Amino acid sequence: MTIDSRLSWTQVRDEIRARILNRTYAPGDKLPRDEDLAQELGCARTTVHRAMQDLSLAGLVERKRKGGTHVKADPVTRATFDIPITRREVEQRGSKYGYQLIQRSVELTPPAIMARFGLPKAIKMMRVKALHLSDNRPFILEDRWIDIRSNPEILEVDLTTQSANEWLVLHKPYSRLDLRFYAMNATGEIAKHLDTPDTSAVLVIERTTWIGAEPITTVQAVTTPGYQLSSVR
Amino acid sequence: MTIDSRLSWTQVRDEIRARILNRTYAPGDKLPRDEDLAQELGCARTTVHRAMQDLSLAGLVERKRKGGTHVKADPVTRATFDIPITRREVEQRGSKYGYQLIQRSVELTPPAIMARFGLPKAIKMMRVKALHLSDNRPFILEDRWIDIRSNPEILEVDLTTQSANEWLVLHKPYSRLDLRFYAMNATGEIAKHLDTPDTSAVLVIERTTWIGAEPITTVQAVTTPGYQLSSVR
DNA sequence: AAATTCAATATGTAGCTACATAATAATGTC
DNA sequence: GACATTATTATGTAGCTACATATTGAATTT
Numbered sequence: 005m006t007i008d009s010r011l012s013w014t015q016v017r018d019e020i021r022a023r024i025l026n027r028t029y030a031p032g033d034k035l036p037r038d039e040d041l042a043q044e045l046g047c048a049r050t051t052v053h054r055a056m057q058d059l060s061l062a063g064l065v066e067r068k069r070k071g072g073t074h075v076k077a078d079p080v081t082r083a084t085f086d087i088p089i090t091r092r093e094v095e096q097r098g099s100k101y102g103y104q105l106i107q108r109s110v111e112l113t114p115p116a117i118m119a120r121f122g123l124p125k126a127i128k129m130m131r132v133k134a135l136h137l138s139d140n141r142p143f144i145l146e147d148r149w150i151d152i153r154s155n156p157e158i159l160e161v162d163l164t165t166q167s168a169n170e171w172l173v174l175h176k177p178y179s180r181l182d183l184r185f186y187a188m189n190a191t192g193e194i195a196k197h198l199d200t201p202d203t204s205a206v207l208v209i210e211r212t213t214w215i216g217a218e219p220i221t222t223v224q225a226v227t228t229p230g231y232q233l234s235s236v237r
Numbered sequence: 238m239t240i241d242s243r244l245s246w247t248q249v250r251d252e253i254r255a256r257i258l259n260r261t262y263a264p265g266d267k268l269p270r271d272e273d274l275a276q277e278l279g280c281a282r283t284t285v286h287r288a289m290q291d292l293s294l295a296g297l298v299e300r301k302r303k304g305g306t307h308v309k310a311d312p313v314t315r316a317t318f319d320i321p322i323t324r325r326e327v328e329q330r331g332s333k334y335g336y337q338l339i340q341r342s343v344e345l346t347p348p349a350i351m352a353r354f355g356l357p358k359a360i361k362m363m364r365v366k367a368l369h370l371s372d373n374r375p376f377i378l379e380d381r382w383i384d385i386r387s388n389p390e391i392l393e394v395d396l397t398t399q400s401a402n403e404w405l406v407l408h409k410p411y412s413r414l415d416l417r418f419y420a421m422n423a424t425g426e427i428a429k430h431l432d433t434p435d436t437s438a439v440l441v442i443e444r445t446t447w448i449g450a451e452p453i454t455t456v457q458a459v460t461t462p463g464y465q466l467s468s469v470r
Numbered sequence: 471a472a473a474t475t476c477a478a479t480a481t482g483t484a485g486c487t488a489c490a491t492a493a494t495a496a497t498g499t500c
Numbered sequence: 501g502a503c504a505t506t507a508t509t510a511t512g513t514a515g516c517t518a519c520a521t522a523t524t525g526a527a528t529t530t
Contacts, residue, residue: 025410081320183468187420205438234417
């Protein structure tokens with residue numbers, strides 16, 4: 005047991021956090037040097053340092069060499085979100101997962117897709133439209149573009165049984181990710197596929213990945229009405 | 238310069254990440270022990286440990302004592318989002334920030350609000366409706382409930398000039414946060430305030446905070462059509 | 471054979487030292 | 501006084517040691 009023997013860095017972190025919360029150190033204030041805090045709390049500087057690193061990562065404080073540590077004057081809310089593979093998401097809710105391929109083709113990228121990747125000119129990419137089902141009801145409709153140059157193997161994959169979502173996530177790691185959320189009115193074809201009234205509001209998750217500077221894939225995942233994204237922890 | 242003298246933990250992290258990306262270590266695989274990796278890469282175990290911690294936090298690997306380190310079999314996309322104070326957000330886009338108080342009252346919490354906080358029965362809370370403007374155009378409409386028990390001072394604050402958003406963020410730290418995003422159709426009063434056509438889809442950010450077990454505030458922030466949230470870094 | 475105990479092992483944590491690095495303050499020069 | 505140089509200082513990083521802790525698997529007992 006580590007009853008009162010030594011302070012762990014998480015305890016130190018929590019203590020400093022508590023002081024920030026109760027305004028012992030107010031927004032904009034300068035915190036004591038790591039070494040002084042270490043002495044006051046009865047631990048090593050390394051321990052305070054580790055605690056500070058965590059607080060810095062959480063966006064609570066800002067550190068600068070020689071400048072010292074300051075409580076962020078302008079606090080931002082920082083939250084983490086997990087986006088699992090769709091199949092997993094459905095199954096974790098205890099529902100039956102289903103999948104339907106709608107379309108599979110090779111097309112020239114329209115300007116909107118070029119913009120997502122930052123491409124200077126149109127190229128041919130594979131386009132896959134598919135519907136993910138939860139208990140046989142529409143769940144997420146995805147419209148995906150895949151760069152054939154970095155993923156030639158995708159041309160051989162049977163996408164009627166396995167979703168491109170899953171294949172890519174298991175076989176094509178990425179080094180850069182852009183995620184964005186926005187709302188749109190489901191109309192026309194989208195409303196039809198999602199089996200939802202025309203113009204109903206739906207949340208859209210847009211996900212674009214690269215490996216190095218090479219585009220891999222970009223998806224527009226249109227969720228069904230009522231879908232919520234919530235932060236972890 | 239640290240040309241080839243010693244490996245930094247970030248270099249080690251990137252090396253291991255690269256190996257995961259190029260399938261040297263595939264999803265589900267067991268990675269070598271920290272100590273072996275350290276020896277192979279020519280650094281101390283501490284350095285490998287720090288690198289691994291980071292990869293674990295990023296959700297790329299899973300570590301267990303004695304069990305060793307494994308590449309996550311079921312990769313999730315983990316992304317971080319920053320939600321700044323609305324005023325800051327507007328100003329950072331180079332626009333002029335404006336603010337209008339719409340309503341301020343003390344009401345009994347309806348079931349939806351009780352549910353957000355997990356309250357067993359209705360209590361009186363302060364309710365504030367306000368509109369944030371960007372270049373004199375509607376930007377975000379917020380409908381906020383504030384627990385007067387944990388925030389009695391709010392009753393004295395002049396909310397016609399300062400937004401509750403800002404006052405709370407500067408004076409009322411939280412220890413627990415729930416953030417969620419969803420889409421809705423702007424109708425009636427909301428559409429009117431946002432000056433947008435009826436039923437247009439808007440992104441909603443719902444943010445609920447507690448200090449310890451005590452509720453602080455919950456907001457439903459309705460953005461204007463076209464608003465996007467994007468991940469950091 | 472099942473259950474319990476115990477040793478082995480990989481990661482987790484804390485402390486120490488030593489040095490690197492960036493930013494500021496102090497100093498010196500023209 | 502303006503500018504360049506140097507010293508100081510707080511954080512950042514790496515290495516080492518020592519021990520804690522969880523978990524697995526083997527050994528032992530019932």
